Amino acid sequence: MTDELGLRERKKLATRQALCDAALKLALDEGVATLTPERIAEEVHVSPRTFRNYFSSKEEAIVAGLRDRAHEVADNLRRRPADESIWDSLRAVLLPSVETGMPGSDLMNLLGLIRCHHALLAEHLTGFEDLSRRMAEVIAERTGTDVQRDVYPRLLADASGIALKTSLGLWATGSTGRSLADIFGEALDLLSRGLPVPAPAHSADTGPPAG
Amino acid sequence: MTDELGLRERKKLATRQALCDAALKLALDEGVATLTPERIAEEVHVSPRTFRNYFSSKEEAIVAGLRDRAHEVADNLRRRPADESIWDSLRAVLLPSVETGMPGSDLMNLLGLIRCHHALLAEHLTGFEDLSRRMAEVIAERTGTDVQRDVYPRLLADASGIALKTSLGLWATGSTGRSLADIFGEALDLLSRGLPVPAPAHSADTGPPAG
DNA sequence: GCACGAAGTTTCCGGTTTGGAAAACTTGCA
DNA sequence: TGCAAGTTTTCCAAACCGGAAACTTCGTGC
Structure with a gap:
């Protein structure tokens, strides 16, 4: 199924997954209050703006895995x-x-x-x-x-x-x-x-x- | 019961009630998208900062009545x-x-x-x-x-x-x-x-x- | 292979939102 | 009245947000 996706789609999915994984990991490790979109983006080596292209808030990213x-x-x-x-x-x-x-x-x-x-x-x-x-x-x-x-x-x-x-x-x-x-x-x-x-x-x- | 509240408490409650009434009324009349905390505060004749002392967002104020x-x-x-x-x-x-x-x-x-x-x-x-x-x-x-x-x-x-x-x-x-x-x-x-x-x-x- | 259009990412940036701090004001009480 | 406690306001700096354009990467037709 995923084999049918092109490289572009796979990369996009991977970026999204990496962002929500990182958001969850950082939230668990360092707490929610101090977590910032910048910190999550940094962890995944993308720009903060890219994070905001995928999620409209850190909370959305944190629960995206469940959702x-x-x-x-x-x-x-x-x-x-x-x-x-x-x-x-x-x-x-x-x-x-x-x-x-x-x-x-x-x-x-x-x-x-x-x-x-x-x-x-x-x-x-x-x-x-x-x-x-x-x-x-x-x-x-x-x-x-x-x-x-x-x-x-x-x-x-x-x-x-x-x-x-x-x-x-x-x-x-x-x-x-x-x-x-x-x-x-x-x-x-x-x-x-x-x-x-x-x-x-x-x-x-x-x-x-x-x- | 409410008679036991001092003037201070009653005023605070009244302000809160006025804010959420106004929020609901304005949301119904003018839509949610264009509604701002400033507009709600203006309607109740308090400062925008006061609105934010009671509610952390316009959405919170709008559904406060139900809540x-x-x-x-x-x-x-x-x-x-x-x-x-x-x-x-x-x-x-x-x-x-x-x-x-x-x-x-x-x-x-x-x-x-x-x-x-x-x-x-x-x-x-x-x-x-x-x-x-x-x-x-x-x-x-x-x-x-x-x-x-x-x-x-x-x-x-x-x-x-x-x-x-x-x-x-x-x-x-x-x-x-x-x-x-x-x-x-x-x-x-x-x-x-x-x-x-x-x-x-x-x-x-x-x-x-x-x- | 190359070139071009499509899609994703980044930089830049101005408008908006947020909430802390302290001054100004109001209330409750002696 | 005068003071302590609580509320509202003004001021403001930092964070957030998302549009626009430049730049990079991918997919495709030649």
Whole structure:
């Protein structure tokens, strides 16, 4: 697939990738506040103006790696077998989208940064919005519903988006000790069962039954 | 309650309110692109620097009205009767939060603006994030779960947030002809039933049953 | 291979935005 | 009234932004 691209396209893609890799690396290493577009450009040996040709802010560059996967996720969903349950398809497609492409520790640190920086959070959330929009179209195709008129495809797309977002948020706090896959599995399961109120003894150690 | 605030606090609140009212009004009347912080400040008869003491961008000011309700919504949820089903509480609390405080036509126009402007969308989405965070705490209290360890309260908070967001999005396109309350009711209903795949004939006029 | 058009990068630069610092002003209280 | 605390304003320097033109690199037809 990439072999069909000319040298020019490949270089452009490589520059973009190098910029967002550098942005992420520098943000993790040196913090977001002190990071400047100039610093990122310098790291990649391009001019600051070139950075601004690709990204309109450092925040956009930092989360671009996560964000760009919205395309692939929707495409992958479209390629799932038509007779598979939609929940199984979502499960199969969403989790790999974040588990690949970045070391888990980097992902956790990035989520920590996102939580603390308004501009990063805003950029991150528009990424989820983008993801939802694309998924809604595929879900509508798969289920014979209409994105323009029916609640269902938008709602399921958003629901699976929050399953991922919520799981990432809980996992990144590190207070559960559970794997991302485990948490995400539970989230999808809860959603597909209508979010039943958990039994009081659900959490094992939050307190013994009162005398 | 507000009587307990001193004149100083009341004036500050009034200035903030005047700024975000003006920002919204000007954005709706004259568009977002040409709107400047200077213009907003001028409308309220304060200096541009004062505007920037309250809001860090025009976008923040424009959606501040919607955003500020996150506090009240969480408070209102906390005040619902303890024996009410959580879904009923959510239904009772979320819808009024958007239906009051702004003419419906203004709300629809604002949502139209938000859809078209990346920065506005980003700001709007952080508002929902804020709402979810507050609601998760109350939900955890109500259901005896733990925000730090359990998936449930975060997921239900996010789920009711997207019920609202999705409903607003679908309603604002105007392509359904349905009321916001109607759409929102269906969204909550779908979520509480586990998002069952709708029957093929769900939409009345998307096509006759194939022969 | 070479030359030319297309596309990407860089330099230059002026307009805009941003937020710190301190002065000026307002409020709350004795 | 006089003072302390808080808010608004003026001033301003640094950072950011993106248009325009020069320059470099790539793709293609000869």
